[in-house]
Amino acid sequence: MNRRDLLGSAVALSAATMSRVSTGRTARKIAPAASAGGAASSAAPISRRIPSSGEEIPVIGLGTSRTFEVGVTAAEREPRRAVLEAFFAGGARLIDTSPMYSTAERVLGELLTPEMHARAFLATKVWTRGARAGIEQMTHSEQLLRAKPLDLIQVHNLLDLDTQLATLREWQAAGRVRYVGVTHYTVGGQADLERVVSRERIDFVQLNYSPVTRAAERRLLPLAAERGVAVLVNRPFEDGGVFVRIRGKPLPALAADLGAASWGQLILKFIAAHPAVTCIIPATASVEHLEDNLAAGRGRLPDAREREAIAAALG
Numbered sequence: 457m458n459r460r461d462l463l464g465s466a467v468a469l470s471a472a473t474m475s476r477v478s479t480g481r482t483a484r485k486i487a488p489a490a491s492a493g494g495a496a497s498s499a500a501p502i503s504r505r506i507p508s509s510g511e512e513i514p515v516i517g518l519g520t521s522r523t524f525e526v527g528v529t530a531a532e533r534e535p536r537r538a539v540l541e542a543f544f545a546g547g548a549r550l551i552d553t554s555p556m557y558s559t560a561e562r563v564l565g566e567l568l569t570p571e572m573h574a575r576a577f578l579a580t581k582v583w584t585r586g587a588r589a590g591i592e593q594m595t596h597s598e599q600l601l602r603a604k605p606l607d608l609i610q611v612h613n614l615l616d617l618d619t620q621l622a623t624l625r626e627w628q629a630a631g632r633v634r635y636v637g638v639t640h641y642t643v644g645g646q647a648d649l650e651r652v653v654s655r656e657r658i659d660f661v662q663l664n665y666s667p668v669t670r671a672a673e674r675r676l677l678p679l680a681a682e683r684g685v686a687v688l689v690n691r692p693f694e695d696g697g698v699f700v701r702i703r704g705k706p707l708p709a710l711a712a713d714l715g716a717a718s719w720g721q722l723i724l725k726f727i728a729a730h731p732a733v734t735c736i737i738p739a740t741a742s743v744e745h746l747e748d749n750l751a752a753g754r755g756r757l758p759d760a761r762e763r764e765a766i767a768a769a770l771g
């Protein structure tokens with residue numbers, strides 16, 4: 457049984473059942489989805505392989521910028537707890553955060569239950585200058601997220617790239633982090649990402665891509681595929697701006713063909729259908745939106761003609 461089948465069928469297993477899956481790097485303990493919080497959907501999420509290891513992760517993940525940057529009150533924490541419960545119950549795994557996002561790492565670390573931890577693929581970043589400051593920041597992230605080793609640490613916006621990458625390579629060799637990557641969030645940053653992907657041996661590149669910002673299709677996405685680098689997609693909804701753009705627009709007819717019930721699902725299906733994309737990380741503090749986003753990662757994805765129709769419909 458491959459990893460995707462394993463995750464799909466895991467919902468049928470008892471909560472006590474745990475499976476150990478060899479990833480080609482560090483073995484990961486994968487708890488069944490249903491044990492991490494409530495009822496899970498019966499349809500298996502679409503998964504993608506991380507090229508450097510062969511490990512599979514569901515194509516829809518979760519971002520935490522702003523949405524998890526909250527305080528300690530129950531009114532702030534409960535909606536985020538509910539989002540995490542729905543996320544794991546839906547079979548998802550990858551959560552992206554950063555020390556740049558004020559309280560997000562702490563909030564995440566405090567809300568993740570041991571069962572969620574067993575399934576989670578936790579991605580954070582290093583965002584500082586200097587080797588010593590980088591080590592201190594990454595050590596603090598391990599403590600806040602209560603995860604050692606962390607699954608992925610990325611050099612945030614390529615800040616002090618060579619220094620931080622050198623430390624990350626040492627950590628990876630020592631088994632202190634499973635995967636290493638880099639991020640940026642603008643089209644202007646993509647030429648720099650291309651240089652890093654061409655030159656360096658990294659596991660992940662995180663970039664911005666959506667049906668209305670398709671610059672990454674020209675060089676960066678094909679390059680990542682060619683170099684065997686996994687792709688995380690940030691800002692899939694243009695930081696929420698895409699919903700302002702399409703307010704009041706009816707869904708095109710092809711949405712029904714794809715089993716997509718919302719513009720959000722159509723947008724995520726467009727992105728997920730690009731073969732270089734490994735995981736998309738939309739941010740939300742709403743269970744309704746989270747479930748909408750997870751639904752995009754099940755069922756059929758658009759073909760080339762349908763992708764163009766989605767982009768055209770967004771205008």
Ligand SMILES: NC(=O)c1ccc[n+]([C@@H]2O[C@H](COP(=O)([O-])OP(=O)(O)OC[C@H]3O[C@@H](n4cnc5c(N)ncnc54)[C@H](OP(=O)(O)O)[C@@H]3O)[C@@H](O)[C@H]2O)c1
Nearest residue numbers: 519520521639641690691692693694695696720739740741
């Ligand atoms: N340099 C970097 O490394 C970098 C830069 C940018 C982003 N990122 C990562 O990428 C993640 C995603 O990017 P982002 O947070 O900038 O923006 P985004 O995911 O494009 O958009 C988030 C916004 O969309 C709304 N939303 C989410 N799902 C929705 C749905 N189904 N229907 C309607 N509205 C929906 C959210 O509001 P609700 O809360 O109301 O759902 C939120 O306002 C970040 O959280 C972060 O983890 C990394």
